[in-house]
Amino acid sequence: xxxxxxxxxxxxxxxxxxxxxxxxxxxxxxxxxxxxxxxxxxxxxxxxxxxxxxxxxxxxxxxxxxxxxxxxxxxxxxxxxxxxxxxxxxxxxxxxxxxxxxxxxxxxxxxxxxxxxxxxxxxxxxxxxxxxxxxxxxxxxxxxxxxxxxxxxxxxxxxxxxxxxxxxxxxxxxxxxxxxxxxxxxxxxxxxxxxxxxxxxxxxxxxxxxxxxxxxxx
Amino acid sequence: xxxxxxxxxxxxxxxxxxxxxxxxxxxxxxxxxxxxxxxxxxxxxxxxxxxxxxxxxxxxxxxxxxxxxxxxxxxxxxxxxxxxxxxxxxxxxxxxxxxxxxxxxxxxxxxxxxxxxxxxxxxxxxxxxxxxxxxxxxxxxxxxxxxxxxxxxxxxxxxxxxxxxxxxxxxxxxxxxxxxxxxxxxxxxxxxxxxxxxxxxxxxxxxxxxxxxxxxxxxxxxxxxxxxxxxxxxxxxxxxxxxxxxxxxxxxxxxxx
Ligand SMILES: Nc1ncnc2c1ncn2[C@@H]1O[C@H](COP(=O)(O)OP(=O)(O)OP(=O)(O)O)[C@@H](O)[C@H]1O
Ligand SMILES: [Mg+2]
Numbered sequence: 514x515x516x517x518x519x520x521x522x523x524x525x526x527x528x529x530x531x532x533x534x535x536x537x538x539x540x541x542x543x544x545x546x547x548x549x550x551x552x553x554x555x556x557x558x559x560x561x562x563x564x565x566x567x568x569x570x571x572x573x574x575x576x577x578x579x580x581x582x583x584x585x586x587x588x589x590x591x592x593x594x595x596x597x598x599x600x601x602x603x604x605x606x607x608x609x610x611x612x613x614x615x616x617x618x619x620x621x622x623x624x625x626x627x628x629x630x631x632x633x634x635x636x637x638x639x640x641x642x643x644x645x646x647x648x649x650x651x652x653x654x655x656x657x658x659x660x661x662x663x664x665x666x667x668x669x670x671x672x673x674x675x676x677x678x679x680x681x682x683x684x685x686x687x688x689x690x691x692x693x694x695x696x697x698x699x700x701x702x703x704x705x706x707x708x709x710x711x712x713x714x715x716x717x718x719x720x721x722x723x724x725x726x727x728x729x730x731x
Numbered sequence: 732x733x734x735x736x737x738x739x740x741x742x743x744x745x746x747x748x749x750x751x752x753x754x755x756x757x758x759x760x761x762x763x764x765x766x767x768x769x770x771x772x773x774x775x776x777x778x779x780x781x782x783x784x785x786x787x788x789x790x791x792x793x794x795x796x797x798x799x800x801x802x803x804x805x806x807x808x809x810x811x812x813x814x815x816x817x818x819x820x821x822x823x824x825x826x827x828x829x830x831x832x833x834x835x836x837x838x839x840x841x842x843x844x845x846x847x848x849x850x851x852x853x854x855x856x857x858x859x860x861x862x863x864x865x866x867x868x869x870x871x872x873x874x875x876x877x878x879x880x881x882x883x884x885x886x887x888x889x890x891x892x893x894x895x896x897x898x899x900x901x902x903x904x905x906x907x908x909x910x911x912x913x914x915x916x917x918x919x920x921x922x923x924x925x926x927x928x929x930x931x932x933x934x935x936x937x938x939x940x941x942x943x944x945x946x947x948x949x950x951x952x953x954x955x956x957x958x959x960x961x962x963x964x965x966x967x968x969x970x971x972x973x974x975x976x977x978x979x980x981x982x983x984x985x986x987x988x
Contacts, residue, residue, distance in 0.1 A: 633787055634830035634889075638844035638896055639820035641812060648843060652834050 518700050524691040528701070531687025532708050538604050538683055539670045539712070545609025546669065547662070550616025551651060557621055559642070575614040581675055583607050588679040604676035604683075612669045616662055623658040624650055656727050663720040667713055684708060738763040738798060738931055739784070739900060745792030746779055746955075753779045754790070755955040761900075764929040768942035768963070771952035772978055777935040780952070781902050784933070785822045786815050797821065797900065820848060823893030827905040829885040831877040837864065837888050838873045841895045848896075863891035867921050883914030887921055894925075901925065903934040907941075919945075939982065943967050951975045 521528075556568050575583065588603040598606075627650050635645035655662075677686035688705040692698045737760035746754035753776045761767050769777045782788040784795055786803060795802040802818050804811065832840050841863055842856035851859065864870045867887040877885055886906055893901060903922065907915045919941050925932065926945050936942050942949055942963060949966040951959045951974070959972045970976050 628830070630826060630828055630830035631832065634824075634826065634832070635844075636816075637785055637787065637819055637822070637824040638892070639816050639848050640844060641816050644847060648847065649832055653832075656834060 516700060517697065520695045520697050521700060521704060524695065524701070527687050527691055528684070528704060528708070531682055531684040531705075532712070534601070534682055534687075535670070535673055535684040535709075536712060538601065538608065538673045538676055538681065539666075541605035542608035542612065542669055542673065543666050545605060546612035546616050546665070549609060549613030550620050550662075551655070553613055553617035554620035554624055555646060555651070557617065558624060559646070572614045572617065575611055580607070580611050580672060581678060583611060584675060584679050600676075600679045600681045603679060604673075604681050608669060608673060608676065611672075612665055615665050619658045619661050619665070620651075620654060623654040626657065627653050659720070659723055659727060663716070663723075666720075667716055670712060670716060671709070735762070736799070737761060737796075738765070739933075740796040741780075741784070741793070742796075743793040744780065744783060744790050744795065746776070746783060746788065747791050753955050754783070757793070757952075757955075757957055759950065759957070761931060761933065764931055765948065766926050766930075766932045766934065766946045768946040768949045769933065769935045769952060770937070770939065770942065770949060770966075770978075771958075775952045776955045777952055778904050781824075781904050781933060781935055784900075784902060785819050785824055787824075816848075820844075820896050821899045823890075823896060823898035823901040825886070825889050825893055825901065825903045825906045827909050829877075829882070829889045829909075831885055831889055831892070833877050835876075836873070837869065837875050837877070837880075840877070840888060841892045844892070845895050859895055860891075863895045864888070866894070866924070867891045868917070881914060882910045883917045886910065886918045890918075890921055890925075900931045900933070903932065903936070905935055905937065908937055937982070939967060939979070951978065953978070 553568060553572060556565060557572075560568070584604065584607040587607045588598070588600060591598055591603065624646075631649050631653065632642075632645050635649040636642070640648065673683060674685040676683055677689070680686070682690075684705055688701045692701050695701070739759070739761040741757060741759040744754050744757040744759075745752070757776075757780060759767070759780075769780065771777055779788050783790050784802065790803055797818065800818065802815075804814060806814055832843065835843065838857070838860050841860040842851070845851045845859055846853075846856045860873065861870060864873055867890055869884060869887050869891060872880060872884060872888075877888070880888065890906075906922070907918050910918065915938070919938075922932070922934070922941075923945055934942065934946065946963055948960060949963045950957050951966060951970070951972070953974050959966060959970060959975045966975065967979065970979065
């Protein structure tokens with residue numbers, strides 16, 4: 514059986530809808546991972562040990578176990594204890610928290626790298642430690658760490674395919690469905706790979722724009 | 732000492748970093764509107780003393796008072812934080828390396844604290860920033876980022892940022908020693924202007940000429956103690972202590988070299 518890309522147009526809408534879900538999950542999880550990462554970093558660096566330790570254990574578990582397992586745990590585990598979250602939400606939370614832990618490592622390093630004089634100047638004006646972190650330190654730390662965070666977000670896009678296992682009709686799963694009815698795996702997987710690649714290019718373009726804007730204010 | 736209560740009153744200030752004793756029983760009284768210079772060799776504890784006043788380097792012994800409020804009061808942690816944040820609003824500080832916020836424009840550097848801490852509206856904060864930046868001659872650069880300014884300009888913005896909180900006291904820690912020589916004067920001028928407005932100031936400096944022309948009193952510190960203090964004409968022209976004489980001689984020689 515040869516290649517036949519002519520089957521694609523009939524299923525294109527399903528695949529494109531999957532692409533939209535992938536973008537939505539990636540975007541949602543990216544936001545969770547960004548702000549969650551900042552929060553985890555600030556907790557790791559500044560919180561009282563009583564708060565810090567549970568979060569450290571949590572981070573350790575997230576880094577040390579497969580993302581796939583974490584998605585199962587969040588989705589099926591929560592259902593079992595009576596919390597019925599939609600698969601999409603479970604996917605966003607799972608992916609988001611997983612990458613929040615990665616981002617937190619980057620944020621911690623960049624927060625520590627901000628000149629000590631910055632927090633001193635802010636505190637001297639009368640800002641509390643939290644106010645100084647929020648308005649002075651974290652914005653600078655974030656600015657310095659955008660490129661590696663961007664790389665994490667691209668990894669996040671690729672890992673979003675895992676969310677198919679809990680039944681979110683994202684790009685990979687919709688391809689599988691199309692393949693199920695057409696028996697044309699190669700054609701659809703090539704198509705899907707191309708779409709991932711295009712989304713990836715889009716993300717990189719956005720990232721470069723952000724970096725340029727930051728550079729202008731440095 | 733005058734009968735009137737001093738504006739700033741430092742009593743038996745002690746500070747150690749681990750086993751290193753950096754301040755050994757320092758006493759210093761400053762009246763309202765007075766300008767005091769602190770001079771002394773590197774490592775003598777000048778910065779530490781200045782930074783103790785707004786609790787950046789908390790003392791390990793002694794008391795610091797601003798008017799009728801003890802700055803380093805003994806309070807439970809949370810209450811102390813609230814207390815010190817209020818006290819710091821009344822004490823402006825200018826650093827050797829400016830410490831402007833690089834991610835904010837000049838305007839926002841000045842408005843940040845008044846907006847957050849005094850609840851000023853955007854319009855009020857802007858008016859305040861314009862007023863302070865005009866005063867230090869930086870109004871034309873209000874929409875620049877710090878990275879686009881010279882050292883002298885940065886320091887003038889830093890002074891405006893501190894003044895925007897309407898402090899009762901201004902502390903300067905070698906405000907001009909990171910500057911290229913030709914940029915020193917513009918910062919000195921701003922400080923002189925503050926002196927004319929009778930701002931209470933404590934100025935750590937290596938610029939003896941400036942200290943002599945602006946200050947009411949000079950303290951010479953060495954190895955954590957105040958060796959000698961008095962009016963500038965005495966300290967600079969007729970110091971009693973041999974240590975002061977040596978320091979000034981070396982300093983003068985260093986400047987000419
Ligand atoms: N955070 C710190 N930890 C340990 N030692 C410190 C700390 N800060 C200052 N010191 C030490 O305290 C002493 C006094 O330092 P300080 O900065 O007050 O001196 P200074 O008179 O301001 O000197 P300079 O003219 O070089 O600025 C020095 O020996 C210094 O190494
Ligand atoms: Mg110093």
